[in-house]
Amino acid sequence: MNKETLNARRLLCPLPVIRTQDKVKQLKAGDQLEVVCTDPGVMQDIPAWCRINGHKVLETKSCDHDYIILLEVGA
Amino acid sequence: MSKQRKAVALISGGLDSMLAAKTVMEQGVHVEGINFFTGFCVEGHTHAIRNKDKAKPKRNNSLWVAEQLGMKLHIVDVIEEYKNVLINPKHGYGAHMNPCLDCKIFMVNKARQWIVENDFDFIITGEVIGQRPMSQRKATMPVVARESGADDLLLRPLCAKNLPPTLPEREGWVDREKLHDITGRSRKPQMAMAEQFGFDDYAQPAGGCCFLTDKNYSAKLVDLWQAQGNKEYGLDDVMLLKVGRHIRPQPNFKLIVAREEGEGRFLQGYKNEFISMNSLSHSGPLVLIDGSPSAEDLYLAAQITARFGQGRDAEHVEMNVVNKDGSERRLQVKPLKKEEIREEWYV
Numbered sequence: 001m002n003k004e005t006l007n008a009r010r011l012l013c014p015l016p017v018i019r020t021q022d023k024v025k026q027l028k029a030g031d032q033l034e035v036v037c038t039d040p041g042v043m044q045d046i047p048a049w050c051r052i053n054g055h056k057v058l059e060t061k062s063c064d065h066d067y068i069i070l071l072e073v074g075a
Numbered sequence: 076m077s078k079q080r081k082a083v084a085l086i087s088g089g090l091d092s093m094l095a096a097k098t099v100m101e102q103g104v105h106v107e108g109i110n111f112f113t114g115f116c117v118e119g120h121t122h123a124i125r126n127k128d129k130a131k132p133k134r135n136n137s138l139w140v141a142e143q144l145g146m147k148l149h150i151v152d153v154i155e156e157y158k159n160v161l162i163n164p165k166h167g168y169g170a171h172m173n174p175c176l177d178c179k180i181f182m183v184n185k186a187r188q189w190i191v192e193n194d195f196d197f198i199i200t201g202e203v204i205g206q207r208p209m210s211q212r213k214a215t216m217p218v219v220a221r222e223s224g225a226d227d228l229l230l231r232p233l234c235a236k237n238l239p240p241t242l243p244e245r246e247g248w249v250d251r252e253k254l255h256d257i258t259g260r261s262r263k264p265q266m267a268m269a270e271q272f273g274f275d276d277y278a279q280p281a282g283g284c285c286f287l288t289d290k291n292y293s294a295k296l297v298d299l300w301q302a303q304g305n306k307e308y309g310l311d312d313v314m315l316l317k318v319g320r321h322i323r324p325q326p327n328f329k330l331i332v333a334r335e336e337g338e339g340r341f342l343q344g345y346k347n348e349f350i351s352m353n354s355l356s357h358s359g360p361l362v363l364i365d366g367s368p369s370a371e372d373l374y375l376a377a378q379i380t381a382r383f384g385q386g387r388d389a390e391h392v393e394m395n396v397v398n399k400d401g402s403e404r405r406l407q408v409k410p411l412k413k414e415e416i417r418e419e420w421y422v
């Protein structure tokens with residue numbers, strides 16, 4: 001299992017979703033991706049994108065001005 | 076056993092594209108959605124920036140539609156490619172800087188490329204004849220199909236019966252009799268269909284999801300192009316035109332004045348790309364200075380900035396001016412009176 005981090009700070013939705021989508025294409029099923037954003041909209045949009053596309057959200061949290069989503073790539 | 080046919084639907088997040096995709100899914104076709112991000116589809120942006128909007132629940136309508144329909148959605152960044160559409164629209168602009176017909180042709184063309192790359196069979200849009208004055212007229216329907224290169228691979232399920240049969244209809248991939256014949260600007264047929272499908276919650280963007288249809292935004296874009304002498308722009312320009320008051324006292328510079336805390340925080344992120352200023356002696360907004368101001372211009376900018384802070388009626392306000400490299404200097408200014416900020420300076 002590979003774990004990577006994507007810095008999507010200062011990007012406004014839907015750009016963090018697009019960057020997540022592009023990054024996930026490079027990963028394998030079971031890999032984990034941590035996406036770090038500053039737009040609070042990602043807390044809805046990235047989980048919605050994951051549900052649609054068969055990926056699993058493992059954790060969402062906010063820390064200072066960051067919003068962090070950890071996801072596992074689906075098959 | 077017949078081959079499972081696959082279609083890609085252009086999903087804006089509004090009701091029409093949702094209904095169009097659903098109509099074809101109901102016929103057993105595998106449908107996936109595609110949404111193009113031009114940089115000007117901005118409902119989420121102002122929400123993310125401005126504090127006052129944060130209490131409202133926010134969602135991306137295209138993702139929401141895809142989830143309601145149970146289909147995949149591909150969001151495609153077309154910011155760079157879209158520049159040529161906006162700067163050189165073959166069919167011109169609408170009421171403001173909206174190149175709607177060229178935009179539709181561009182997006183259908185992108186979808187055509189996508190179906191070739193992904194082995195899909197045809198394209199679905201939620202277009203309705205007569206719904207939009209520029210891009211959805213009887214005369215423009217064949218123009219979109221022809222100039223996008225999609226030709227008869229482009230199916231408009233909501234008004235298909237008013238158009239010649241497309242390849243998916245002729246080949247029996249979809250049953251033309253189960254498609255629709257909606258025309259005009261009335262939303263009643265779509266609302267009735269939504270009720271039939273059990274959709275009781277849907278967005279009603281009606282063109283409002285694109286900032287280029289907005290009069291004020293378009294005026295700021297034109298001002299930007301005039302000031303720089305060309306029609307170039309970057310994503311940061313697109314973003315900054317959505318934020319703050321824009322005041323241009325001289326052709327060579329303008330102020331971007333944060334209107335509230337959320338905008339101020341957003342503008343902070345640009346402090347190493349612009350000269351910025353704020354009041355030290357009184358509370359007030361963060362202001363970015365775009366352009367090439369002289370020392371006299373900066374003094375005027377500081378007077379204007381002071382006008383928008385708590386020191387507006389003070390004899391003197393102490394301002395901090397921060398250069399792009401982070402170096403700072405102080406200015407003592409007398410705030411301009413309200414009537415000294417000319418109406419025509421507001422972009």
